[in-house]
Amino acid sequence: MEQEDYLLLLFDRVQWRRSRAILNLLKGKRTVSNLYAGLTYQLLPLYQLLPHLNDVKFQRGLDRLKQRGLLELGEKRYRLTEAGLKSQRAFILVHFVPRWFNGFRQPNLQHFMARLFLATQVTSEYTRHNARYYPLEISEVDQQAVKVWFTQYKSPQLGRNLLKEWRQFLQQLPQHDADIYSQFLVGYKITRYAVPQVAQLFKLMPIEVALYQIDITAHLINLVQRTPVDFPLLAELWQPLAQGVLSQSSALTYRLALQGTDLTKIAQMRRLRPGTITEHLLEAAILTPNFPYAAYLTTTQRQKLAATFSETVIDDWQYDLVAAQDISFFTFRLYQIEWRKSHEYGGIDKNLN
Amino acid sequence: MNTVELTKILTKRFGYTTFKPGQLDVIQAVLAGQDTFAVLPTGTGKSLCYQLPGYAASGSVVIVSPLLSLMQDQVARLHYLGEKKVVALTSNLTAMEKNGVLQQLWQYRFIFLSPEMANQPRVRTALSRLKISLLAIDEAHCISQWGTDFRPDYLELASLREQLQPRATLAMTATATKRVQADILVKLGLTDTTKKVIYSVDRPNIYLDVQQYANESGKEQALIQLCRQLKKPGIVYFSSKQKSEEMAYKIQKETGIKTSFYHGDLPSQDRYAIQQQFMEGDLAIICATTAFGMGINKANIRFVLHYHLASNLESYLQEIGRAGRDGQQSVAILLFQPSDIRIQANLLASGIPDKGLIKQYFKNPNNFKAMHFPEVDLLRFYQQHGYSASAIQQLLQKRQEEKRLALGGMLSYITTPNCKRQFILTYFSDHKSITCDNYCCCHNQAADYLEQLDLITNTGKQKEAVSYVDWQSRLKQLFFTEY
Ligand SMILES: [Zn+2]
Numbered sequence: 001m002e003q004e005d006y007l008l009l010l011f012d013r014v015q016w017r018r019s020r021a022i023l024n025l026l027k028g029k030r031t032v033s034n035l036y037a038g039l040t041y042q043l044l045p046l047y048q049l050l051p052h053l054n055d056v057k058f059q060r061g062l063d064r065l066k067q068r069g070l071l072e073l074g075e076k077r078y079r080l081t082e083a084g085l086k087s088q089r090a091f092i093l094v095h096f097v098p099r100w101f102n103g104f105r106q107p108n109l110q111h112f113m114a115r116l117f118l119a120t121q122v123t124s125e126y127t128r129h130n131a132r133y134y135p136l137e138i139s140e141v142d143q144q145a146v147k148v149w150f151t152q153y154k155s156p157q158l159g160r161n162l163l164k165e166w167r168q169f170l171q172q173l174p175q176h177d178a179d180i181y182s183q184f185l186v187g188y189k190i191t192r193y194a195v196p197q198v199a200q201l202f203k204l205m206p207i208e209v210a211l212y213q214i215d216i217t218a219h220l221i222n223l224v225q226r227t228p229v230d231f232p233l234l235a236e237l238w239q240p241l242a243q244g245v246l247s248q249s250s251a252l253t254y255r256l257a258l259q260g261t262d263l264t265k266i267a268q269m270r271r272l273r274p275g276t277i278t279e280h281l282l283e284a285a286i287l288t289p290n291f292p293y294a295a296y297l298t299t300t301q302r303q304k305l306a307a308t309f310s311e312t313v314i315d316d317w318q319y320d321l322v323a324a325q326d327i328s329f330f331t332f333r334l335y336q337i338e339w340r341k342s343h344e345y346g347g348i349d350k351n352l353n
Numbered sequence: 354m355n356t357v358e359l360t361k362i363l364t365k366r367f368g369y370t371t372f373k374p375g376q377l378d379v380i381q382a383v384l385a386g387q388d389t390f391a392v393l394p395t396g397t398g399k400s401l402c403y404q405l406p407g408y409a410a411s412g413s414v415v416i417v418s419p420l421l422s423l424m425q426d427q428v429a430r431l432h433y434l435g436e437k438k439v440v441a442l443t444s445n446l447t448a449m450e451k452n453g454v455l456q457q458l459w460q461y462r463f464i465f466l467s468p469e470m471a472n473q474p475r476v477r478t479a480l481s482r483l484k485i486s487l488l489a490i491d492e493a494h495c496i497s498q499w500g501t502d503f504r505p506d507y508l509e510l511a512s513l514r515e516q517l518q519p520r521a522t523l524a525m526t527a528t529a530t531k532r533v534q535a536d537i538l539v540k541l542g543l544t545d546t547t548k549k550v551i552y553s554v555d556r557p558n559i560y561l562d563v564q565q566y567a568n569e570s571g572k573e574q575a576l577i578q579l580c581r582q583l584k585k586p587g588i589v590y591f592s593s594k595q596k597s598e599e600m601a602y603k604i605q606k607e608t609g610i611k612t613s614f615y616h617g618d619l620p621s622q623d624r625y626a627i628q629q630q631f632m633e634g635d636l637a638i639i640c641a642t643t644a645f646g647m648g649i650n651k652a653n654i655r656f657v658l659h660y661h662l663a664s665n666l667e668s669y670l671q672e673i674g675r676a677g678r679d680g681q682q683s684v685a686i687l688l689f690q691p692s693d694i695r696i697q698a699n700l701l702a703s704g705i706p707d708k709g710l711i712k713q714y715f716k717n718p719n720n721f722k723a724m725h726f727p728e729v730d731l732l733r734f735y736q737q738h739g740y741s742a743s744a745i746q747q748l749l750q751k752r753q754e755e756k757r758l759a760l761g762g763m764l765s766y767i768t769t770p771n772c773k774r775q776f777i778l779t780y781f782s783d784h785k786s787i788t789c790d791n792y793c794c795c796h797n798q799a800a801d802y803l804e805q806l807d808l809i810t811n812t813g814k815q816k817e818a819v820s821y822v823d824w825q826s827r828l829k830q831l832f833f834t835e836y
Contacts, residue, residue, distance in 0.1 A: 052620065120831070123832075124831045124832060124833075127832055127833055128833055131435050132433055132434065132435060133433060134429050134432060134433050134625075134628075134629060134632075135432055136622070136625060137425065137429065137621055137622075137625050139445075139447070139450070140446060140447075140450040140453070140454070141447070141449075141450060159832045159833070160832070162832070163828060163831075163832040166828055167828060170824050170828070175823065175824075178823075178824040179821065179823050179824050181824070182823075182824035182827045182828065183821055183827075185827060185828075185831055186629070187830075187831040187832075188831070188833065189633070189830075190827070190830055190831055191626065191629040191630045191633050191635055192625075192626045192629070193626060193630075193821070194613070194619065194622075194623035194624075194626040194627050195620075195622075195623055196613075196614075196623070197613060197626075198821075201820070201821050
């Protein structure tokens, strides 16, 4: 098995998928069009999974899968071949697939991971009264955050308390997974392993190890959010990074909209283009449950849309067909989102045609 | 400041009790406000020459450095020594971080930056508000067009000097031919009154060896055998990232010696991990590209092997200079097979724009506005400094020629049937007189020279390859606890 086989998990046998949109989603490029693609492809939770994913390597991987006859390409979109589907199924059985990661529930995961390991290193060295060591090289903001955290909790009990939280966390994991994760810890006289080394030790692929790292961190963030009393030190480390599912600006628009404020009015109040306001609402419709569709879709509009597209698979709906019928793109897209969310498999037709 | 006081600082801040040759001369000169030009061989603690003055005089020390990895290593080193007031102004900083740093610039004792960064108007303004005790130019040979690593932004350093008005300027390099040395002074606007501290490039405790092979597989086998035999730790340099990975796996697999690779494509967290393991002795061999080890301060490296030749003798000396910093006998072996020349010849042309590109660029520079790769950056720089297309063309041709000559120097070193050490000394117009004996080089080499040098490892069976401890034990080690 090759590393690129992981990419098979991003594709479907029936649905044609745009690789660019998937790449953007994985890298965490937040546009309504990328988010909508995520919804369409049932891949939304993978938002921001690999922020440093290399475009060229991604494309090279797809090319190879195509060469190997596992992917087929049509009009810049890919889908699995029969052989590709088989490989995908076989792959899932033997390789690690993230369980806890959800880019919207654990935003800033990379920052948290950097802070978590530095905080642990600083504490370990502090426990041994050592000041001469190479601190992990992480970004300036993350360093500062750890400094603040450390100044606040510095005490003879810090080591003991942090150890308690680490134990509490790691013992909830299978031994194998906890062992992998702990290889990245650094501290007094303890160096960490690099990803390719851990891969060798555990007979995994490097990308698999990276996914373990991310997914286990996601699990930790979930625990810390759910029961902060069990993890007071780590919760404090996480707190400054916590944020809602929506971007701040979208959240503000959405709140006003939920209060019944008219969209034109919101645009005026917020000094934003009306187009931006409708984008905010689409983001809310995609990412949050209980969106008040009825407030923006009239019965007449629904009837027009239903009549036009009743015979068409949702992936093939074209806005052009309703543009002349006094339906805005916003209305069209919103209807599409509602339709997807209310149907199994996001409305994907599971029959090959 | 007198020697006793300086030695006190040396011990307190750096943990050494004595200075290495040249250090004290340089430090006393710059502290007396004298502009200084220092040629000190690699591995003799060049960086201390600007670090220590940071503690002996008030004001900031600004260090201009050509490479990001070099700056990172220096910052890490200062962090290690417990220094918190240190910053590297690099492209790694986010816009917000950079703003924050520039606003608070006065609070840093050490400020590292690249010449490109130093030329940004906002950065210059921020710097010019500081009291600067020392402006240090690291790897100053980059300023010379005759140097092999010439970078155009270095040409602006004279004007930077003028604007910042530092108490003293220190230009440092490990290797520079006479012509490059003279050029550095001119380009920095330094006068004849500049103090010169020039030491021999020779590192007598590094034995110089070149071994030639008929083909790649012969060379591979030889490398593995050397890794097995030689006393460790050691570094093997490659010019290809892929080969460094491949050979690291092979060496580890065939010898059981803890080996890893290191190159610029590794994420920074992994690079950190590998460096630390090497520093702590958890890794015995590193297969690296030249991205590794610029600032590595590991004293007991016993061998530096080159699986591919360096592009010039300057780089080669820099790289092998990482061996034997503790003064103990060490060895540098260059493994060579004929087709290796091709790799270097291909690298020669990279980064230098060709005729076609120059023409296209000058036809409409705006088309290239958004492009940022070395060739275009270079053209942009020259164009903004008023060079015409033909002038650039000429200049670049000359650069290409210089590079070819420099590679020629490297090849002559490989093929010379005479003393390798003498070859290097002559190349750098170094007048040190040496004797070519059993501790010198592969000229008249005995079959068992490695035994004679006492560089053969005596641990019969190598340690088993990497293993790991479970998370429970790891936590115990980390927090030093019995419960
Ligand atoms: Zn000799």
